[in-house]
Amino acid sequence: GCGGKGGRGALVVLEGLDRSGKSSQCARLLSFLKGKGCDADGWRFPDRTTSVGQMISAYLANQSQLDDRTVHLLFSANRWEKRGLMESKLLSGTTLIVDRYSHSGVAFSAAKGLDLEWCKAPENGLIAPDLVIYLDVQPEKAAERGGYGDERYEKIEFQKKVADYYLSLRDSTWKVVDGSLPMETVEEQLRELVTKCIQECQGKPLANLAW
Ligand code: Z5A
Ligand code: MG
Numbered sequence: 763g764c765g766g767k768g769g770r771g772a773l774v775v776l777e778g779l780d781r782s783g784k785s786s787q788c789a790r791l792l793s794f795l796k797g798k799g800c801d802a803d804g805w806r807f808p809d810r811t812t813s814v815g816q817m818i819s820a821y822l823a824n825q826s827q828l829d830d831r832t833v834h835l836l837f838s839a840n841r842w843e844k845r846g847l848m849e850s851k852l853l854s855g856t857t858l859i860v861d862r863y864s865h866s867g868v869a870f871s872a873a874k875g876l877d878l879e880w881c882k883a884p885e886n887g888l889i890a891p892d893l894v895i896y897l898d899v900q901p902e903k904a905a906e907r908g909g910y911g912d913e914r915y916e917k918i919e920f921q922k923k924v925a926d927y928y929l930s931l932r933d934s935t936w937k938v939v940d941g942s943l944p945m946e947t948v949e950e951q952l953r954e955l956v957t958k959c960i961q962e963c964q965g966k967p968l969a970n971l972a973w
Pocket of ligand 1: 916
């Protein structure tokens with residue numbers, strides 16, 4: 763089954779460097795959960811459908827120039843504009859599988875050279891994930907995968923810095939999965955982690971990020 767009746771949903775976040783397989787695994791997880799009869803939604807950040815998200819999207823595609831701090835706050839605002847809906851979904855029992863979240867926000871901006879504590883501050887008060895799955899892939903390996911190199915941050919040296927900042931953000935909700943394994947193997951490990959998480963967070967209240 764998928765947690766008890768009337769329990770809240772779990773906030774599950776997939777993180778990792780570019781081309782680590784987050785979007786592929788989010789899709790697989792979602793169809794697995796739905797197949798089991800779970801109430802689950804797939805979300806992603808940046809959410810490029812909102813007006814804030816459209817500014818971010820143009821920036822990532824190098825169609826606009828924005829100051830680094832300004833971009834950081836836009837990414838954060840893009841999460842804040844979804845916080846209310848996120849909370850009501852979780853409380854009504856929907857599990858959210860989220861492709862990137864606050865850890866991306868901090869790791870990418872800090873890798874550009876912004877102060878780490880300054881980067882964390884606007885994330886405080888957003889809903890804290892119950893589980894963060896980090897898909898661990900060497901940047902060189904990821905670069906060999908399809909579609910790499912089209913957007914602003916897709917450079918190997920930069921990705922290495924991002925990986926270091928990701929590691930500095932590890933906490934008790936953080937699980938590392940080897941993302942260089944075959945997709946089916948990764949998928950199996952994620953199913954197990956997420957199934958356990960959904961059961962365990964039933965009795966726990968929602969928490970806020972407090973970095
Ligand atoms: N960003 C930020 O700065 N601040 C923030 O707050 C947030 C984001 C939220 C866009 O994100 C950028 O925004 C991103 C961080 C920054 N940096 N960059 N550039 P995005 O999420 O929109 O990025 P994306 O375009 O979706 O790419 P991605 O997320 O990096 O890729 P992915 O989702 O991890 O990988 P994938 O699309 O599932 O797979 C990539 C390819 O690898 C594909 O051909 C797969 O078939 C293949 N693949 C996947 N898994 C495997 C395995 N296991 N083996 C072999 N091949 C595989
Ligand atoms: Mg993706």
